[in-house]
Amino acid sequence: MIIKTRFPPSPTGYLHIGSLRTALYNYLFAKKYGGIFLLRIEDTDRERYVEGAVESLIQTLDRVGLICDEGPVLVNGVLSEKGDYGPYTQSNRLDTYQKYAHQLLEQGSAYRCFCSKERLEKLRSDQQLAKLPTKYDRACLRLDSTEVQHRLNNNEPFVIRLLIPEGETTFKDEIRGMITIQNSEIDDQILLKTDGFPTYHLAVVVDDHLMGVTHIIRGEEWISSVPKHVLLYHVLNFPLPSFAHLPLILNPDKSKLSKRQGDVAVEDYLKKGYLPEALINFVALLGFNPSGDREIYTVKELIESFDLTRVNKSGAVFDITKLNWMNKQYIRSLEPKRLMDLAEPFFNEELDFSFEQKERILAVEKERLTTLQDLSQQTSVYSAIPLFEKNLLVWKKADEQDALHHLKNIEQILQDADEKFFMDQLLIEEILKKYIEINHYQNGNVLWPLRVALSGQAQSAGPFELVWVLGKSESIKRIQQAIQKIIS
RNA sequence: GGCCUCAUCGUCUAACGGUUAGGACAGCAGGUUCUCAUCCUGUAAAUCGGGGUUCGAUUCCCCGUGGGGUCACCA
Numbered sequence: 001m002i003i004k005t006r007f008p009p010s011p012t013g014y015l016h017i018g019s020l021r022t023a024l025y026n027y028l029f030a031k032k033y034g035g036i037f038l039l040r041i042e043d044t045d046r047e048r049y050v051e052g053a054v055e056s057l058i059q060t061l062d063r064v065g066l067i068c069d070e071g072p073v074l075v076n077g078v079l080s081e082k083g084d085y086g087p088y089t090q091s092n093r094l095d096t097y098q099k100y101a102h103q104l105l106e107q108g109s110a111y112r113c114f115c116s117k118e119r120l121e122k123l124r125s126d127q128q129l130a131k132l133p134t135k136y137d138r139a140c141l142r143l144d145s146t147e148v149q150h151r152l153n154n155n156e157p158f159v160i161r162l163l164i165p166e167g168e169t170t171f172k173d174e175i176r177g178m179i180t181i182q183n184s185e186i187d188d189q190i191l192l193k194t195d196g197f198p199t200y201h202l203a204v205v206v207d208d209h210l211m212g213v214t215h216i217i218r219g220e221e222w223i224s225s226v227p228k229h230v231l232l233y234h235v236l237n238f239p240l241p242s243f244a245h246l247p248l249i250l251n252p253d254k255s256k257l258s259k260r261q262g263d264v265a266v267e268d269y270l271k272k273g274y275l276p277e278a279l280i281n282f283v284a285l286l287g288f289n290p291s292g293d294r295e296i297y298t299v300k301e302l303i304e305s306f307d308l309t310r311v312n313k314s315g316a317v318f319d320i321t322k323l324n325w326m327n328k329q330y331i332r333s334l335e336p337k338r339l340m341d342l343a344e345p346f347f348n349e350e351l352d353f354s355f356e357q358k359e360r361i362l363a364v365e366k367e368r369l370t371t372l373q374d375l376s377q378q379t380s381v382y383s384a385i386p387l388f389e390k391n392l393l394v395w396k397k398a399d400e401q402d403a404l405h406h407l408k409n410i411e412q413i414l415q416d417a418d419e420k421f422f423m424d425q426l427l428i429e430e431i432l433k434k435y436i437e438i439n440h441y442q443n444g445n446v447l448w449p450l451r452v453a454l455s456g457q458a459q460s461a462g463p464f465e466l467v468w469v470l471g472k473s474e475s476i477k478r479i480q481q482a483i484q485k486i487i488s
Numbered sequence: 489g490g491c492c493u494c495a496u497c498g499u500c501u502a503a504c505g506g507u508u509a510g511g512a513c514a515g516c517a518g519g520u521u522c523u524c525a526u527c528c529u530g531u532a533a534a535u536c537g538g539g540g541u542u543c544g545a546u547u548c549c550c551c552g553u554g555g556g557g558u559c560a561c562c563a
Contacts, residue, residue, distance in 0.1 A: 008563090009563090010562080010563045012563090042563065043563095044562090044563080045561095045562050045563065047562080048562070048563080113561095117560095117561070120560085120561085121560095124559095124560085128489090131489060131490085132489095132490085133489090133490055133491080133559075134490090134559060134560095135559090157561095159561055176493075176494090179492070179493085180492095181491070181492070182491080185490075185491055185492090185559090186491095187559075187560095190560085190561055192561090193561040194561060195561080197561085199560090199561070199562085199563085200562075200563050203563095204563090219557095220493080220494095220556085220557060220558095221557060221558070221563095222557095222558095222563095223492065223493075223557075223558080224491075224492060224493090224557070224558040224559075225558080227492095245493095247494080247556090248556070248557075250556080252499085254555060254556070255555095255556075256556075256557075282500095285500065285501080285512095286500070287500090289500085289501055289502070291502075293502075293510075293511045293512075294511085294512090295500090295511085295512055295513085312494095312500095312501080313493080313494060313495090314493095314494050314495060314555090314556085315494075315555085315556065315557090316499090316500065316501090317499060317500075318499095318500095319498095319499045319500065319513070319514085321499080321513060321514055322499070322500065322512080322513045322514075323513095324513090325512090325513055325514085326513085328525095332526085365525095367524095367525055367526065368524070368525045368526085369525095395522070396522095442522085443521085443522055444522040444523095445522085446522080447522040447523090448522040448523070449522090450522085451522065451523070452522095452523085455523095457523085457524090458523060458524085459523050459524040459525085460523070460524065461523095461524080461525085462521095462522080462523085462524090463522080
């Protein structure tokens with residue numbers, strides 16, 4: 001049997017962090033067993049329809065590397081599908097759901113309900129007042145067939161409800177074990193709405209079966225509706241898949257992760273300069289741990305070590321400070337080309353750096369970045385030197401004359417150096433350090449004023465790096481300006 | 489409130505029923521470095537409570553307590 005997992009988002013226009021983890025775990029599980037990762041669009045709520053949401057969803061999944069094996073794909077920006085079980089968008093499968101809903105009607109496993117929303121709301125509020133469980137009272141189940149026929153002839157709108165039998169329902173969750181619930185606790189779930197669209201419950205069961213899904217891995221918020229689904233599988237005579245419900249990702253106050261308390265959209269984090277790799281790594285470890293004392297894992301390693309039985313049962317707080325740390329790790333260690341691809345959009349366009357300059361700036365500044373967004377603020381120094389007081393040029397253990405002396409000498413060294421010198425950061429360091437060594441100077445006496453002359457800042461990248469990025473003429477120009485500052 | 493469910497440092501987590509309860513992030517204190525960022529060292533910090541079972545419970549069972557989820561013609 002081929003393992004098939006699925007990720008069925010409702011297209012709301014953004015990808016929730018929790019959904020990212022759900023998608024990732026589905027992906028990891030499928031890949032680990034050589035299975036199929038399926039993407040399905042669950043858009044049966046037309047009131048929440050968002051134009052272009054599917055496209056942006058697929059793009060986001062693409063950016064974080066969660067490419068589905070089956071389902072909707074974007075080819076040159078145009079939506080199409082791959083796989084033999086389509087369509088993979090539920091709004092294109094209405095006939096299928098209706099067919100099964102009517103089959104259940106004929107079987108006597110479901111019934112029509114003509115109750116208005118108003119009546120249902122009243123019923124619910126009365127039940128709440130009386131502190132009773134809120135359940136449909138099955139008024140329409142008691143309608144005789146001539147009455148039903150009469151209402152149908154009158155074109156009265158109706159929904160189709162699942163008739164929950166007596167007894168209890170037990171199912172196995174791969175993470176939590178056996179769970180049993182009394183059927184009397186379950187409402188006669190609406191399967192087909194008045195508009196002919198299915199509810200989640202019907203659509204998910206029908207689709208998962210028809211599409212050959214073997215493992216359902218999703219958030220814990222679904223656990224209470226599993227019994228309905230199990231009952232549906234039973235009356236539809238479908239074999240049961242495996243269920244695994246993931247613990248929730250939490251706000252710092254331990255409630256379910258929500259807007260209000262920070263960003264929840266993957267797109268927001270990408271926009272802020274968090275790397276896809278970091279996001280994936282971070283989210284993977286929210287609720288799962290391969291074994292022990294490691295934090296950084298490649299996707300390949302995650303696939304190898306993924307194990308549903310090692311997924312935690314309790315919720316995990318989304319801790320941005322740890323994400324920041326991890327993002328920093330990835331920025332510092334990512335392959336330069338990949339990093340540049342990700343970082344380029346974050347350079348301030350007004351600064352107008354050449355690609356080569358960007359490469360050097362990134363090589364230098366990546367040591368100091370928490371997110372790529374920091375790039376826009378931290379790089380202006382390479383474009384123009386900020387204003388600064390001449391006192392800043394003086395090393396704490398020296399004086400103006402000392403600074404002047406060294407700046408002049410280094411200016412001369414740079415003047416005499418050829419272009420090759422400025423191409424090689426290590427060579428720059430070697431030559432300037434030699435100047436310090438042979439004259440028995442202290443590092444600070446030379447490097448502090450040089451660094452300030454080049455950056456205009458008390459805190460910046462090192463002087464060798466600055467010379468390398470700024471190049472010959474700009475470096476010399478800045479040193480000359482500093483010299484003037486002291487003299488005048 | 490009913491039902492379901494969960495429970496190790498502030499946070500993410502590790503620990504065949506036997507460990508001085510480990511690691512990471514954040515914190516604090518030092519150190520390296522021209523500054524920043526790194527890096528290094530050290531430090532503080534947890535098994536929710538009560539009963540069992542056992543020679544021995546973080547680990548198994550029960551009861552509390554606390555948290556969370558869910559109770560729509562939303563997914």
